[in-house]
Each structure stands twice: as C-alpha cells, then as structure tokens.
Amino acid sequence: MQYYSTNNPDHKVSLKEAVIKGLAPDQGLYMPESIPEMPVSFFEKLPSMSFQEIGYAVIGALFGEDLNEEQIKDLVDHTLIFDAPLVKVEEGIYSLELFHGPTLAFKDFGARFCSKLMSMLMEGEQRKVKVLVATSGDTGSAVANGFYNVPGVEVIILYPKGKVSELQEKQFTTLGGNIHCFEVDGMFDDCQRMVKDAFLDKELNDNMLLTSANSINIARWIPQCLYYFYAWSRLPEKNKKLAISVPSGNFGNLGAGILAQRMGLPIHTFVASTNINRVVPDFLHGLDFKAMPSVSTISNSMDVGNPSNFFRLLALYGNDEALFREKVKGFYFDDEDTAKAMKKVMEETGYVMDPHGAVGYLGLRNFIKMNPSDFVGIFLETAHPGKFKSVVDKVLGIDLELPARLAQFLNGEKKYEELKNDFAAFKSLLLKSR
Numbered sequence: 318m319q320y321y322s323t324n325n326p327d328h329k330v331s332l333k334e335a336v337i338k339g340l341a342p343d344q345g346l347y348m349p350e351s352i353p354e355m356p357v358s359f360f361e362k363l364p365s366m367s368f369q370e371i372g373y374a375v376i377g378a379l380f381g382e383d384l385n386e387e388q389i390k391d392l393v394d395h396t397l398i399f400d401a402p403l404v405k406v407e408e409g410i411y412s413l414e415l416f417h418g419p420t421l422a423f424k425d426f427g428a429r430f431c432s433k434l435m436s437m438l439m440e441g442e443q444r445k446v447k448v449l450v451a452t453s454g455d456t457g458s459a460v461a462n463g464f465y466n467v468p469g470v471e472v473i474i475l476y477p478k479g480k481v482s483e484l485q486e487k488q489f490t491t492l493g494g495n496i497h498c499f500e501v502d503g504m505f506d507d508c509q510r511m512v513k514d515a516f517l518d519k520e521l522n523d524n525m526l527l528t529s530a531n532s533i534n535i536a537r538w539i540p541q542c543l544y545y546f547y548a549w550s551r552l553p554e555k556n557k558k559l560a561i562s563v564p565s566g567n568f569g570n571l572g573a574g575i576l577a578q579r580m581g582l583p584i585h586t587f588v589a590s591t592n593i594n595r596v597v598p599d600f601l602h603g604l605d606f607k608a609m610p611s612v613s614t615i616s617n618s619m620d621v622g623n624p625s626n627f628f629r630l631l632a633l634y635g636n637d638e639a640l641f642r643e644k645v646k647g648f649y650f651d652d653e654d655t656a657k658a659m660k661k662v663m664e665e666t667g668y669v670m671d672p673h674g675a676v677g678y679l680g681l682r683n684f685i686k687m688n689p690s691d692f693v694g695i696f697l698e699t700a701h702p703g704k705f706k707s708v709v710d711k712v713l714g715i716d717l718e719l720p721a722r723l724a725q726f727l728n729g730e731k732k733y734e735e736l737k738n739d740f741a742a743f744k745s746l747l748l749k750s751r
C-alpha cells in the first residue's frame with residue numbers, strides 16, 4: 318500500500334517512509350491510498366471474536382501488503398495487552414473505557430503500536446532515529462512509556478510549562494534513559510510548531526533521522542480504529558442507530574473512528590465534542606476552518622487551537638465539506654458545563670468521569686436530546702479520572718484513590734531541561750545532541 322499526502326495526492330510513499338517521516342515534505346498528512354472494506358462475514362463474526370482476533374483481521378486488511386502474518390500478529394499482540402470495556406452508564410449510554418493501559422489513557426494503543434512498527438521497519442538500519450514529540454500531556458507519557466528502552470531510538474519531548482498536570486508530567490519526565498524532556502516557555506501549539514519546523518529544516522534532516530510519534534503519524538493514528546470495531550462487537554443494542562461521541566483535541570481519535578466507518582463499521586453519526594477550543598465545532602456549524610490560539614481548560618489534553626488532523630478528516634470525506642458537516646455533529650462546552658456533568662453523572666449513577674470523558678458525555682447527551690430516541694450512544698472515556706486527580710477531587714468533593722501503576726510514577730524524580738519558545742534554540746539543541 319502507498320500513502321499520499323493530503324496536500325498533494327500525487328506525492329506517494331511507502332509504508333516505511335510514511336512512518337519514519339511522519340509528516341510529508343509539503344506538510345501534508347499521509348493517508349492510505351485506498352481504504353479496504355471489511356467483508357460482511359467479518360461483521361457477522363465480530364461479536365464472538367476476541368479483541369486480538371479483531372486486531373489481526375483489521376490490521377491485516379490495512380497493512381497486509383507490507384507486513385507478513387507473523388509481523389501483524391506481533392504488532393497486535395504487543396499493542397492489545399489490555400482491555401477496552403464498554404460500560405453502561407445510563408439507559409442507552411455507554412462509556413468505552415480506553416484507559417486500562419500502562420499510562421491510563423487511550424494514547425497507549427497508538428504509542429505501543431507505533432514503537433513496535435517503527436522498530437520493525439528500522440531493522441537493519443545503521444542510523445539512530447530521533448522521535449520528536451510535542452505533548453499537551455498524555456501523548457508524552459504514552460510515547461515515553463511506549464519507546465522507553467527501545468534500542469536505536471532517542472525520544473525528545475516538548476511540553477508547555479505549567480500546562481500539564483503534575484501526574485502527566487511525572488509519567489514522562491521520570492523515566493530518563495533514551496527519553497529526553499524539555500519544558501517550553503509557551504503553549505502546546507508552540508511546541509507543535511517547533512516540532513513541525515524541525516521536520517522541515519534541511520540542515521537538521523541532512524544530519525539526523527527525525528521522526529514523529531504525534532497523532533499525525535499513521536502508525537499512531539491507524540491502530541486507534543481497532544477499539545471502534547471492538548466497541549460495536551460488544552454493544553448489546555445493535556438494532557439501534559449508533560452515535561459515538563469523541564472528546565477531541567488534535568482529532569486523531571475521531572479520524573480513526575471515521576476510518577473504521579469507511580471500512581464498513583455501522584456507525585450512524587459521530588459527535589465531535591470539544592472544550593472551548595472550538596475550531597472544529599465552529600466549522601461544523603458552517604464557519605470556515607480557522608486555527609486559533611489555544612486556551613487552557615480543565616480538559617487540558619484537548620487544549621488545541623490548530624488541530625493537526627483536520628485535513629485528514631476532510632480527506633476521509635473526499636474533501637467534501639458538506640458531507641463532512643452532514644456526518645459529524647459538533648458541540649463544545651466550557652469548564653463549568655464539564656464540571657456539572659461530572660457531578661450529575663456521579664450523583665445519579667455513581668460513575669466517575671474524567672474531564673475529557675465528561676466533554677464526550679455532554680456531546681452525546683446533547684446529540685441524543687435533539688434526536689429521536691432510536692439512537693444508542695457511546696462516548697469514549699479517554700483517560701482514567703485519577704490522571705486528573707486534583708480537578709476530579711475538587712469538582713466531585715472526593716478523594717479519588719489512584720490506581721497503583723499511576724501512584725508509582727509519583728515516586729520518581731523529574732528530569733527535564735528548560736527550552737525557550739524559539740525554533741533556533743531547539744535546532745541548536747538537536748544539532749548538539751547528535
């Protein structure tokens with residue numbers, strides 16, 4: 318399979334080049350040149366298949382031309398080491414819990430798949446790879462833990478100073494070894510821009526092999542489609558129309574859902590739910606797409622003002638804006654709405670949502686309220702509430718117990734350096750670290 322750039326459909330590269338480069342030279346995002354449709358027999362069998370079996374079939378359909386059966390099995394087995402249970406929260410509303418992995422957020426799926434695939438594709442290469450990551454929190458921890466001690470790979474993480482929760486920060490800054498962390502005096506968008514600029518810098522690319530493990534990388538993005546298939550396979554009410562609400566920031570997760578839909582999964586409507594960083598809901602309501610500076614919220618992993626994957630979503634709908642607006646409904650919520658929803662759901666059902674999942678829940682509730690009752694809904698619970706303990710405790714007036722694997726990160730010591738919000742400073746640091 319070849320992968321084309323969203324900025325130029327004639328620019329096509331191999332799987333290896335798409336994964337190692339991350340971003341196309343024209344700054345476009347790589348997309349598979351064709352999207353396989355899963356056969357009817359697959360959907361009939363789905364309810365009785367394990368998560369892994371679903372993984373072999375779907376990853377086989379997407380990567381079967383480039384990887385052999387054993388490699389596909391290795392990749393899936395390495396990625397799906399934890400479950401993604403579908404939990405009933407209210408009548409007709411389910412939470413898809415994606416936080417049972419090592420760093421307790423959905424990004425563990427993409428990061429584990431990406432590190433494994435990269436090391437497969439780099440086999441036999443003499444050069445070391447430098448993985449550059451900009452993070453608003455959870456990407457850093459998932460990528461750091463996914464790539465920790467992977468031979469031949471150095472990871473460089475940029476994160477905005479003071480904008481990442483203590484626990485998130487500890488999950489990537491305490492590892493050391495091949496994981497190098499830099500605290501940038503700026504916002505997430507600044508970190509993301511510096512990383513993008515590095516990929517486009519000729520001198521840097523002549524001197525080292527740079528790659529990206531952000532959700533722009535197909536190796537992070539594509540495997541996220543797996544849990545949509547799994548969710549549907551476990552859903553009791555298959556006779557109803559299905560709406561899935563995705564709490565979104567950079568929009569990789571929603572894009573992976575649309576990929577699953579394009580592969581034949583019967584999802585009727587997607588709900589794009591955001592905090593007040595509302596660029597995409599505004600677009601869906603008819604405005605032009607216009608990047609904005611990001612604004613801090615209590616769902617900080619979604620504080621993204623210039624969502625990278627937007628043009629990938631558009632490409633999935635054949636660059637047809639009207640179709641995109643018809644198939645995806647957008648909602649945004651402020652921190653007060655989010656806190657209220659967390660409280661209400663806990664009081665009425667006992668279910669504790671994290672602030673990101675709560676934004677997803679709100680989008681789903683709003684969509685279902687406006688539509689006839691023949692819908693069943695799933696919202697993605699993208700992180701364990703313990704990752705945002707200080708917010709969750711304050712909003713709910715509780716003292717949430719941290720899962721052991723989260724608590725153990727707190728004992729580690731942070732190792733990081735400060736970095737000016739300036740590409741020249743970042744570039745000289747990279748050149749020095751050769």
Ligand SMILES: *Cc1c(COP(=O)(O)O)cnc(C)c1O
Nearest residue numbers: 455566567568569570618699700
């Ligand atoms: C990254 C993240 C999101 C946003 O996901 P995108 O794919 O960037 O839209 C939502 N919730 C949590 C907890 C995250 O870490």
